[in-house]
Amino acid sequence: MNTNDQRPYLDDSREESVDVKQLLFKFLRYWYFFAITVFVALIVAFLFNKYTKPVYEVSSTVLIQDTKKGGMADVQSLLGVGFGNSQQNLQNEIGVLNSNSLVVKAVKSMNQKVSYFSEDNFITSELYKTSPITVIPDTTHPQPANIKFYISIKNTKQFEIRADGENAKLYDFSLEEFYTQNDQEVIVDRIDLNKSYSFGETIETKFLKFKVLLNFNYNSDKHLNQKIFFQFNDLPGQVAAFKNYKIEPINREASILEIKLKGNSVEKSVDFLNTLTNEYLARGLNKKNMIAIKTIEFIDRELIGIRDSLTLAEVQLENFRRDNQIMQLDVEAQQVFEYMKDLDKQKAELLMKGKYYKYLKTYIEERNDIDDLVVPSSMGVEDPLLTQLLADLTHLHEEKSALLLTSTRKNPAIGQIESKIKNAKANLVENIKNIVNTSNIAIRDIEERIVTQTAKISSLPSSQRELLSFERKFDLNNNLYTFLLQRRAEAQITKASNLPDNEIVDEAISEGKMPVYPKKSLNYLIALLLGLILPAIYIYLKDYLNDKIMDRSDVERATHYPLVGVIMHNNRDSKLVVAESPKSSIAGSFRSVRTNLLYMAKGNEKQTILVTSDMVAAGKTFISTNLATIYALNGRRTLLIGFDLRKPKIFQEFGLSNTEGASSYLIGKSQLNKIIHKTFVENLDILLAGPVPPIRLS
Template sequence: MVQNEDEIDLKVILFNYLQYWPIILVFMFAGFVSAFLFNRYATSIYKVESSILVADDKPSLGTDLFESSGLGMLQGKNNIENEIGILKSYSLAEQTVSELNLNVQYFQKGFLSTTQLYGNVPVLVTVDWKQSQLIGGMFKVEVIDEKSFYLTVEEEGFSVYNPSDKFFKSKFKGILGLKSVYSFGDTVSGESFSFKIDQINVLPGDEIFFKVLDTQTLALKYGGDLSVAPINKQASILNLSLETPVRRLGQDYINKLMEMYLQRELDEKNIASENTVQFINYQLSGITDSLRYSENRLQKYRTENRVFNLSEQGSVIFERLQELEKEKGQTEVTLNYYKTLQSYLANNQASDLVAPSVIGITDLLLNSLVQTLSELQAEQTRLKANFTEQTPAVRENASRVQNAKRALQENVNLAYQNTQSVLSDLNNRIRMIERDVNSLPQTERNLLGIQRQFAINENIYVYLLQKKAEAEITKASNMPKNSILDFAKSGQTPVAPKRSLNLLIGLILGMILPIGFITVKDFLNTKIEDPKELERQMKVPLIGMIGRNTSDDALPVFNNPRSSVTESFRSLRADLAYLSPQKNNLTLLFTSSISGEGKTFVSMNMASVFALMGKKTILIGLDLRKPRIAHDFGLVNDKGMSTCLSSNQPWKEVVKQSGYENLDVILSGPIPPNPAELLLQDRFRMIINEIKEEYDVVVFDCPPVGLVSETKELFGFADVNFYVFRQGYSMKANSQILNNLVEKGGVSKMYGVFNDLHIDKGYGYGYGYGYGYGYGNNSYGYHEEVQLPWWKRALRLKK
């Protein structure tokens, strides 16, 4: 089955990672164990939830006129977003924290975790917030006995709270002046702290930790942690939720927050009733003295003149006057109300408005306007407590307030004029009746006048008392329009840590970390590791792959003929029949980019496999700068090619026996001062031609072509040239040197050899790891090899 290159690359990547499967498994196990320990000792976080019903405002009679008028005064009364802003506001959170007294947090430490205590605490810390206080750090109380304790600092990081600037905290940089032992109930004080610790339920040896936090910091924290959202887009029910490690604390906080929210709404409603009572009290203060004076005067006149009742004619006149005077008094109260209303609007005191209906004004439109303006003013106050003046919601509501004021001002002015007309008519009618009074006797006329004044004051007084009682009843009966739907309750299952997810993340991180390290290592690796990658980079074929020589013997072909390394040389020898066919004599050249890539090892063993075949073979060391052949064969490098080229000594006199049949060696000889010039002589060409006539196989061990220049001149003497790369040693850029030799240098018959192959970068390419170049592990007894690991046998892909 033919596979495209992308599929093969994926397999190469996969099996590259599979080489490190023990490390990956260890990391995955470590990640799983870490996640398990985290789940075991992490503080459980619970979600506390409640809900509030935000009721819709019932429109007042006449408000439909303004809803359709385009003035924009009555839009958005039930603004869910505003209610959410109020619930999350700092001011409401501050009131809640103050009511619950959460400024001191108590803790108890276990073996690996710390638990916050709430409610039934063993000690009680009372902080003096009138002076500077240290906040944020952790104190430790170690009980000595029922009367005394050690007080130390457990955790630093204190800030200094300044009561004159509650929102600015400075870092504490001094040394905390604590004594060793304190008594319960005594004040613990210093330069920037003052608090008292009382014992409630402690035993000697108990350790309690506490932390002091100011109200402002806690309000900001709880306000940020609280989540408020409608249960859906259409509903006016708000869901409140708070995630906390202490379920009871979360429940108490949300319940108190909802209580303060409803109380705030109720207080705003009571403002109108309080303003009404205040207005009536002001009116009563003026009429009370007049009533007392007229009452005393009436009593005195009756006593002095012995006149107690009016005649029948006088009674009729008095009743008519009393009725008109009563109506006049109520009209004057109404007129005073309009004056007060005009004054409030002129002085921008709309928040102190009194409802017209409270003093008996039945104008539906006026009542609706006053109610609307009061609600808009209250809304503006709430918005300013949470948002800046430039916030769109604040600016929009301010525009509605101004529109409502203008409409109310016009209506009040018109009502004031109408009331003045009514009052003028009443005065005219009273003057007409007063003419009939002149027909009465003098004594009766005086009594009627005094009694008339008394009745006027009494009617007004009774009327005001009645309205005051009605206002107080209204205040007592006020209820918030919103209501608590569900009180706070905590879930039984913690929302954090997410145990299953953490275990999965631990496994994934345990897998990703080593894989990421391997990926980065391979990406930054400049050495050639993968034979397929080398094949893609070279412009010539990769003809042979030589495995790692696991023995210390430099000639495994002779000394370990059943090894896989020997078999790879045999395979390379077999391939030469296709590279240079129909040639009885064969000349091979081996070079590399730099020293250490194994060209000498490969050239010696290639010469050896031909010698084992019965071919008369000679190995010539042409690396005149750094010779190695003499050492590997156990010879003395006293004479060699440099000797022949620098003197007239015949080449046959420098040939040495290798110790193995059919294999002779010409060493490089002593290192000359001019190795490049020696190899470029015509004498070198004559010597090589004579050697080719004498031997069946000639093998050149040349110097690295990437380091010296003379090797380029030697390519023309060989039938086949081999460029040796070494796995994990040769640089990836070395392939470009080979490509330049072929493309620009005109070198022909050039092939690559990959030496020291020991890392399996892809299935079927590594030496001894499967089928590919050379024989693999499944040799069925033809040669010795290390047993393939079980996982590679299980996952091996067959061709």
Template sequence: MEEQLEGNGVQVFDFKAFVFRTISYWKWFVLALIVGFYVVYQQNIRREFPYTLDASLTVQDDKNPLFTSNTSLVFNYGGISGKVQEVLLNLKSRKHHEKVVDSLDLYLSYLKQGRFYKTDIYGSNPFKFVGLDSAYQVIGQPIKIVFIDQTSFELSYDFGEAQSVTAQNFQDKTFKTIPLGDPTFSKTYAFDQYIDLPFFKGSVVKKENASVSKGQEFFIQYTNFNATVSSFVNNYAVTNQQGSPLLVTRLTNKNKAKIVDYINTSVFILERDQLQRKNQYAINTVAFIDKQLARVKGQLNRKADSLNDFKRSNKIFNLENESELLSGKIEEYNAQKEILSQKLMSYDLLKNYVTTSQDFTSFPAPALQGIDDPNIQSSISKIVSLSIQKSTLESSVRDNVSVFGDLNNQIASLKSVMLENIASVKTNIGYQLQSINSRIYSTESKFSTLPENQQKLESIEREYLLSQSTYNLYLAKRGEADLIKASNISDIILIEPAKDIGQGRNAVNLNIRYIFAVLAALLPILFIAFIITFFDNKIHTPKDLEKLARIPVLGVVGKNDSVNNLAVFNKPKSAVAEAFRAVRSSLQFIYKKHELEGTKTVMVTSSVSGEGKTFCSINIASVFALSGKKTVLVGLDLRKPKIFGDFDIDNQIGAVNYLIGQKPLDDIIQKTKVDHLDVITSGPIPPNPSELLIGEQMDRFMAELKAKYDYIVLDTPPVGLVADALELIEYADASLYVVRQDYTKKEMLSLINSKHNKGEVKNISFLYNFYDQKGKYGYGYGYGYGYGYGAYGNGYHEDNEKPKSLFARVKGVFIK
């Protein structure tokens, strides 16, 4: 964040600082990139690519050529489009996939350990495990098989620290938790020997002509049935071009043999189920006719017995011609009556089906046998078409939408019309039956002229012939149904079965993962740099000072590598010493600019403790003294005195003793090991430091110092903590406000900046301390502060570091 001086205190994001801070984290980016690339590489070489194979099939509307208008028992009003949608939905249904998985036992996997993962060896496994159908088999845990020779093998498992395992019965698909006595097991078995473990029952059968080597390892693993089905459903696709009967099925799996078997078995099961459903009409008709045949056969046997008994008891063996004529008429009438009765029964069956059924996608044959009314047939066709349309929408459209309401209303209307038509037809049939019964009664009355025994014989023979005619009719219908069933073919035609013709694995460009690795390494660094930059309120470069205040920057001082604060005295040729000489030159320029004569005074202060105020005071005084000028360093930080420690002097007496009138000036002055430099420490901590610094005694104190020295350096308390330094500004010809890199916070300058803007503080400059040329952002400060740090090349300063070892340099890249 930056506070713009000309703004209204509005803080804006420092994008440049953000960029350079991000660049400064390059080493962490490189490290994260190396780790990311290594992880991606390891994942890529462990990736097992799948295969994708397909098969093509077509849906036809194959009509049985033996069907006629009288024998057809199959009613399909949906057309080819409806069949295609029905087949497509069946192929996608979970129920269909459950049949395929069950048929191929795909919940049982045969695995072989590869370099990085276990490989599915379906189709090439040299043995087969025949599990007990009713047993619970452990799921999700591999059972290890190691061949010992051609007749035996070692079976083992290691379930780690598990106390129990989950097992599934693949017959009824139920689960069971079985406790473990020992999580590890190993035993030798012979091929075909029954294995009886609590959660693994069956036998290992070696395939015929399979050759195994000693020590070969394989794994057997059962998988949750539902999870297995879901994996195939998710990787199975069926496509169909609109209006085309062609369907293409595709499956993606890591084993090609499994894909081939799965797709072809899927189509085979579809064909079987479709043909079975197609034949179901004929099967239902045969069952219905068989019931009627049993009933009519019983009646026929009883009539035959009655006829034979009557003839035998009455010794009647021939009838007269008139009797034969009358019998023929009555038989004809009864045949017509039977046909009408069958029609009436058919309409009753149809009415019952329409009233009670909920699914009208196809009408069963018994419900349609004998239905010849064109209005009713038309209603049936429309209801079937609407029902197929509704069934198709239910698989692709959510429930409770208006389209289902419209379809249901249309079907209900058609049902109502059909029931009215059925009632009308039944009424008409009733009238016809009444007419026939009347004719039969009229004809039978003519038998009154025949002898009584002959009349009885005629009656029995008529009943017998009628039952025999009905029986023959049902036999003919049953023969038609059997013929239709035998001649039916499936409407599903497999055009191109799935086949392994050397297809390669699916091509996947894994190089894109490296891009994600770069992003994964870069984004956290960008985020961290953004957060730190956004909340960073410290001063990092001298340029920050120019943005925060109109106070000029007098000088820049680098890091102090000396053992104490006497950097100029200990290393007079160091970069830090040169920086303070530059500060001295700048101060002399200020004094000359303001035409100051005699003693010059400089005050050093800062915002808070720890910014290097005392360090700067000591070395500014030292450079003045080293130039041959009589200089005194006065410690006026009465609350927290420091300067005496670096000069190996005590703080028993000092400025406080003078200000309270205890000691004269000469008694508080202490000599130092630096020529021409004297020090006046602060002395004992007083109870009222502020009052001591603003009294008349302070005026006399400064006057005596000016009479005795060429330069006076005042080390004062921090402005941000106490107001003492502001009281002392009037005694200073120039004031230095110390700012420490990466330490001083921006808001700490608000007080001195406000004072300066109001004109309350004059002749004040910033002294930038602890300057690191590289900086946190990785860029230097190129504004001419060359004397500050590293201004000269190697050989010009005493503090050039010795070359580091390779380990130290590598370590220094990541750890500072």
């Protein structure tokens, strides 16, 4: 067909769009592919959910007071000062809760030297508090840690034990550390045990010693064929296993911490969290109690000497009164006694404080902490400067402890704080010396006044003088003894009334806990989506990367030219279908093409139609012969020209000779009227290609 349209056949710059409707129809054609992938994905999700160990999350919340509590904070409260801010305190308490020492205490309190497990369908489950057996290790004998000992219960009296482990470390439960010889950890190359025993019988080899007992919860229907094993736990391994909990405030403004722990056993995780928080509260309470205990111990040491002196003074006074028949002082002696009694009391208090200053100076110089320091207020010392210096030292120790929770002593900040602590101690010792000097001056002044009063006593009768001396001695020791007893009682009341400064808001519970992993519903949803998405992506990419024409839409998307028709594939032996089977669907498709071409010609009766392709055996001969025939059958005079000079085939379809044709005409060997042949189809003539030329025509 003649045309002046010079647009390219293919337009690579043409914007492509996805035909959703067509894409859906393509997906529907592969419905079985989607069904298979969805089925396989759901099966995989089912197996994953079934054979994956469930992970549960439990949590506990702890209320932290706004000011730091505990050992050093109680020193601060007794000193009458406070430091820091609530946010710093909160971070310090998080450090305490995360500390290795607290986890070690919690693990020890749980007393989980042995763990029990069951195996069923490739799933290993811990039998926490539900094991039908109890293993009692001999703590004086090393045990192989983390080696599986399989138990097969035969009946209520006997069982079979089997162990087959290599490179087993021996653990010493009495020392709570790995067993060593010559400072080297003992590693056993192989633990081999396969024997029957009675319940309660001692199982002993060179590397192990323990007993196995049958619990009351044993059920023959449930446990007789159950695959059970146990293993001995080492303390470092248990600490590492539990130390995956997370601590964070419930919000930025609150001072409530939430502790979350994930584990395969709900009950075990709950017990650990509750034990951890209880140990945390006990730690703070113990620090508070330690202050009161040290105060009581200090007072008790002083009471021992004063009690003896008081007893002696009382005996001497009673003996003098009995021997001299004098029961009380006269008026003049009583006046002197009352005045000197007050002086003696002042002197005794100063001397008692002097003993405390000596104790405090020794404590500061020799100790590296102030956790169990007897605070000044407990001994009636209320010096503002001393109190402030002790408060400064307490604050520095608090900063150091907080840093050590999250770093090592190699941290430069630790060195800076230790330097400040050293200076603070020096200032405190210097202040104590000044207080002692001031106190000594006051004592000398009191002694001078006592000497003055003693001169007045010389004018009294000898019996009154001696009675006054005994009364003074007894009253001095009695007052001092009473003062110390009062302070001791106050310390005991403080100790008895101590409560943890922080509190547990919500304990961890096991009821109603659902696994956080695997998320079964989510896994099924993901499997369903993958089962739909993966084949869809495959089909889309396969279609997108396919450079073959599969249907008319591919042609319509690839070119601007109109599509005149679609010819069905010919499965018949005959190639000239439109002539031999005019009522066939293929003939109908050629008639449709003819109609469209005539319509596109817009009344132009003379049409030239070129049939070509870029590859061999594409169907040029089939299309051209049938298209020419369908035109001729419509009563239109048609000339079919065969220009396939390399592999001419048209002559075969019409049973003609190819001795002359276009090739011989082009080289001048044939006349035009000689190479045009009539066919058995009315109105159809053929100009054959002719003999194949010896060289390629250009």
